[in-house]
Amino acid sequence: MKPSVVIALAAVLVAAQYASLADAYGPRVIIVGAGMSGISAGKRLWESGVRELLFLEATERVGGRMHKHNFGGLNVEIGANWVEGIGGERVNPILPIVNDTLKLRNFYSDFDSVVGNFYRENGGLYDKDYVQKRMDRADEVEDLGANLTKMMDPSGRDDISILAMQRLFNHQPNGPSTPVDMALDYYKFDYEFAEPPRVTSLQNTEPTPTNADFGEDSNFVADQRGFESIIHYIGSSYLSTNANGKISDRRVLLNKVVRQIAYNNRGVVVKTEDGSSYAADFVVVSTSLGVLQSDLIQFKPQLPFWKIFSIYRFDMAVYTKIFLKFPRRFWPVGDGKQFFVYASRRRGYYGMWQSFEREYPGVPVLLVTVTDDESRRIEQQPDDVTKAEAVAVLRKMFPDVDVPNATDIYVPRWWSNRFFKGSYSNWPIGVNRYEYDQLRAPVGRVYFTGEHTSERYNGYVHGAYLAGIDSADILINRIFKNEEYKVRGKYEDQAAEVNGQVAEAK
Known part of the structure; x- marks a missing residue:
């Protein structure tokens, strides 16, 4: 047999x-x-x-x-890290557990200040007003995309990519192309969905239901319990x-x-x-x-x-949080300095940086986030190579500062891990x-x-x-x-809506 x-x-x-x-x-x-x-x-x-x-x-x-990892004596989150969706009329169901029940240490993420921390590829900050103007334009285009979503058929047959929407409203045939516009685009979309706008659905991400339902703020969990x-x-x-x-x-x-x-x-x-x-x-x-x-x-x-x-x-996206430890702090800290951006001509190349002055006081650790193809590339190379690349970027950002070599690095490998094969769905x-x-x-x-x-x-x-x-x-x-799960027909909602309109007309 x-x-x-x-x-x-x-x-x-x-x-x-x-x-x-x-x-x-x-x-x-x-x-x-x-x-x-x-x-x-x-x-x-x-x-x-x-x-x-x-x-x-x-x-x-x-x-x-959801996975804490001991990095140089400090427990850091290599997977999920934020309670995303705070400040709205409805309460994110995770928030009461974090704040009221477990009382986990968590901190408001000041993403609004990011426009003041855009670094040129060869050092020095971009003018904040210039970056803000480009951000305002990107926000305007995003709002137009959200309005377009309301006009689309619920079946999804009218859906387009976020990039197609940008072409439609921003008159940029190939999407954002300058270093600042690319970095802003990466911050607004890849940093959230872990994939570029060319593959991400407009209809189902503009507006993002999490923000629409629970609010647009996010809190970063930094508790040693994990x-x-x-x-x-x-x-x-x-x-x-x-x-x-x-x-x-x-x-x-x-x-x-x-x-x-x-x-x-x-x-x-x-x-x-x-x-x-x-x-x-x-x-x-x-x-x-x-x-x-x-x-x-x-x-x-x-x-x-x-x-x-x-x-x-569906897509399984890759979102990689790389932790770097240094012998001392050399980056600026203080109000409005939590996040900073490397505006490279190479889209998504060690672009999104985060410091931990409040979360882990006195600990000289930086977090840089990469996604998608950069994540896969980095997962396949030795950590020493990644460390050298990241430090080289920091030295470009801060040419007038003595940037020391990193003493330690941790690179999660969600994509290579056969038990996960990525970070989350897009x-x-x-x-x-x-x-x-x-x-x-x-x-x-x-x-x-x-x-x-x-x-x-x-x-x-x-x-x-x-x-x-x-x-x-x-x-x-x-x-x-003894109820079997019923997959609703693709156009069932439309038919119900039409029938309702007919009944109302009668």
């Missing part, structure tokens, strides 16, 4: 066994991944009465892309924790790399790289979009074409709510969650948190109400 047939039969037998147990003890659910979405989904399932939960986490830790402590707090309501408040529950298995998910109409069997197999009634896959787009996990049978197609429609051109319905839709007893399944908040911490709840609710409806 072929090995594949043996595995399939085993899946049927073991899953059938648990299916029969479900009647007496409730369904057993495996959650693949112990990041924000997985832990959030587990909490929702637990609260609904689903108590047979098992987490299979590929890495040695809980937290996913931003990931939010996940441990959420999990602590139903999982055991240690004396430090970290999840240490026997139902959370670490270093369990899922390589195969076999499923049928009776149950699922999840096989890990160490040869272990785990049977359940359902599985919730909370891996990153990048992992779904890779060959790490094999589905048996293969996922249907509509599901595979939806997975590959919404590309031509994708709309219909494709998001497909992306989060279950296939039989296999369910999906993650920030990439959040229609309004993909790419954000609050998006991951809310996606876990939403995906759990889909499964809860299946378990307790």
